[in-house]
């Protein structure tokens with residue numbers, strides 16, 4: 525029986541583009557970074573496959589942080605923003621139907637987390653997390669408030685630039701990725717030891733969302749565009765097919 | 770001038786930070802927001818095979834437990850089939866094979882219930898020993914770490930496993946073998962992960 529050609533293995537991850545495990549200026553990484561080299565594996569079914577999610581797993585309103593924790597008729601305090609974009613792979617092909625999850629501090633830089641003790645006030649109408657599935661073109665969007673900067677213990681006076689944490693799946697477990705979205709024009713980006721774990725400024729720029737006035741809702745919500753690129757795949761028939769012939 | 774290759778670059782990784790729970794396990798962060806949190810049920814009610822529990826702790830280079838880690842598991846069912854359209858075969862209704870767990874904030878202990886996976890066909894028709902793929906993120910981890918859990922009681926298939934055998938340092942292979950014990954009749958596997966140090970767990974670039 526002939527099967528349609530399967531998409532193949534993932535392109536190797538460029539480990540010099542990603543932050544190294546150990547970055548002295550991000551102190552927590554010093555004791556949490558493996559020191560032996562990673563063992564390189566050729567893809568098998570274990571890496572090429574990954575979990576599949578559907579519309580039964582989430583609610584349609586889970587992507588609206590303006591309302592998903594707010595009391596009826598109320599909204600969180602802060603700058604109302606849309607964050608939208610596409611999930612693509614390195615071949616510039618859309619990644620449809622993939623789960624995107626985000627979490628963030630509120631407008632005063634405070635997280636709704638029992639371990640966060642920052643002075644910034646909690647907002648009774650803001651939970652700080654959202655999730656959505658990309659559509660057939662790889663598009664996604666969230667409504668939220670712009671998070672505030674917050675201090676953290678690294679050097680004594682370190683401040684995180686405003687950021688949203690982003691988690692993406694893709695179609696195979698080898699594409700699994702967590703990163704952070706920053707906002708165009710923020711002077712704290714260049715000073716942040718976590719941002720600066722990334723060696724290449726061009727790579728950092730991929731994490732900076734652009735103001736997108738065309739996507740705003742006039743008199744209502746301002747918009748930022750953030751495209752997410754995951755590892756690409758070879759399109760040729762997998763030489764050693766998953767089923768092993 | 771040469772022609773240009775038009776590939777995009779993968780977006781760079783950043784640490785999940787200390788508050789990863791808010792996004793991926795809000796119940797653990799201390800609030801309820803979603804009708805259902807994802808990843809707490811790996812195998813579902815209809816899964817065939819042996820019900821098992823896997824437990825462990827992640828320690829850092831000083832030997833201290835890492836208490837803000839999040840782990841994701843990805844595994845085949847008892848027949849060695851992944852719940853994914855590109856893998857040939859059927860899985861039981863409700864079997865996803867994926868889960869996520871967080872550690873106890875006080876002790877750093879984590880654990881999940883699932884079924885023991887079967888051997889999975891690897892490259893070139895070579896069988897891989899039963900294993901669970903793990904992905905580990907936390908504050909201080911800049912790029913999520915990939916490793917595999919293998920099972921102590923699968924000695925023969927472990928010895929023939931093409932992935933374990935890629936690890937040149939034979940002593941290090943032992944870091945991927947979970948120890949089995951019986952607790953009230955249930956098979957419990959212990960899989961401690963060392964991020965750094967003499968017995969550092971083997972991590973893969975997959």
Ligand SMILES: [Fe+3]
Pocket residue numbers: 629684687689786788
């Ligand atoms: Fe943060």
